[in-house]
Amino acid sequence: MNGVKTCLVLGASASAPYKLPTGAKLRDLLILDQSEPAKATVAEFLPILPDEPTYSVMNPMERWQESTHKYLLGAHLAKEDLEHFRKCLFLARSSSVDRFIQHNEPQWGPLGRRLLAHALLNCEKEEWLDKDWYQDLFDIIAPTPESLVDGMLSVITFNYDRSFERFFRTAFQYQFGLAECPALELYRRIKIEHVYGDLGTLDDVPYGAVRAFGRAAGGIKLVRTGEDYANGKRLEEMIKEANNVAFIGFSFADENFALFKDLDFRGKNVFLTTYNLSPTKVAQIRRAWPWLTQGSLYDGTARSLLHNRDIFAAPPAPTTVQAVSAS
Numbered sequence: 326m327n328g329v330k331t332c333l334v335l336g337a338s339a340s341a342p343y344k345l346p347t348g349a350k351l352r353d354l355l356i357l358d359q360s361e362p363a364k365a366t367v368a369e370f371l372p373i374l375p376d377e378p379t380y381s382v383m384n385p386m387e388r389w390q391e392s393t394h395k396y397l398l399g400a401h402l403a404k405e406d407l408e409h410f411r412k413c414l415f416l417a418r419s420s421s422v423d424r425f426i427q428h429n430e431p432q433w434g435p436l437g438r439r440l441l442a443h444a445l446l447n448c449e450k451e452e453w454l455d456k457d458w459y460q461d462l463f464d465i466i467a468p469t470p471e472s473l474v475d476g477m478l479s480v481i482t483f484n485y486d487r488s489f490e491r492f493f494r495t496a497f498q499y500q501f502g503l504a505e506c507p508a509l510e511l512y513r514r515i516k517i518e519h520v521y522g523d524l525g526t527l528d529d530v531p532y533g534a535v536r537a538f539g540r541a542a543g544g545i546k547l548v549r550t551g552e553d554y555a556n557g558k559r560l561e562e563m564i565k566e567a568n569n570v571a572f573i574g575f576s577f578a579d580e581n582f583a584l585f586k587d588l589d590f591r592g593k594n595v596f597l598t599t600y601n602l603s604p605t606k607v608a609q610i611r612r613a614w615p616w617l618t619q620g621s622l623y624d625g626t627a628r629s630l631l632h633n634r635d636i637f638a639a640p641p642a643p644t645t646v647q648a649v650s651a652s
Contacts, residue, residue, distance in 0.1 A: 332567035338574030359415035
């Protein structure tokens with residue numbers, strides 16, 4: 326691709342095609358039966374449980390409660406603490422689990438991280454990790470092993486899950502018939518930065534390993550302000566090195582948007598998927614980045630973006646931002 330470097334900035338919706346919960350659904354999975362809307366979400370994400378006959382007859386709510394109690398109570402946590410956490414999270418009326426835990430760190434920090442890790446590991450399921458935009462991106466960047474050049478693709482992700490890593494590590498290995506080590510070397514040509522931490526490396530915490538939720542919880546940093554984020558310079562370097570930047574499934578929450586507001590995007594192709602963003606949020610983006618034109622905002626999914634725009638195209642000029650038209 327002629328040395329062009331592309332950086333993807335991934336928000337929660339980027340993982341949604343692979344049944345990883347967005348912020349609102351993740352909250353539902355933690356409060357369980359505290360609200361009627363949450364009960365509908367729980368039914369979408371049946372938890373991983375030991376293969377015992379009694380579990381097969383449970384309804385979704387019972388399965389989530391059993392899974393939570395089995396794994397977390399085994400870590401010397403009291404059932405009363407779990408129920409109290411759920412009640413407090415529900416009554417906080419917060420749209421963000423991260424913010425709730427951050428505001429109540431002394432009381433709920435350790436337990437909240439364990440609950441987050443437990444819920445997300447339950448949703449990291451191999452059978453859901455298929456097709457959609459990861460597959461399309463794989464076909465673009467690696468028609469052959471030699472096609473993927475070191476540094477050609479970098480990823481800044483605001484997600485804790487490892488769906489992107491798992492998909493590409495296994496795809497490289499089995500598509501090209503590679504042993505594990507050569508496949509890992511190929512995968513490492515993609516630079517990946519988890520802004521707020523993750524559930525651990527795939528070697529330390531295997532994909533979907535619910536029993537390892539304790540180790541996984543240790544890698545979750547939770548939301549911070551842009552000013553407090555110690556690795557902000559690393560993000561700035563990744564954006565600076567890229568010719569193209571694509572924000573995919575990114576909600577532009579204030580504390581996350583703050584990391585990018587003042588960066589220099591001159592000379593780059595910039596793509597922003599605005600699918601499901603409110604008009605108010607789009608207006609906020611336009612005020613912060615007045616250089617954007619109406620065509621710079623792409624009202625479509627990640628897959629639609631890849632089908633309709635070449636995010637690896639060379640920028641047309643070194644001092645302009647290339648606009649994209651919405652489909």
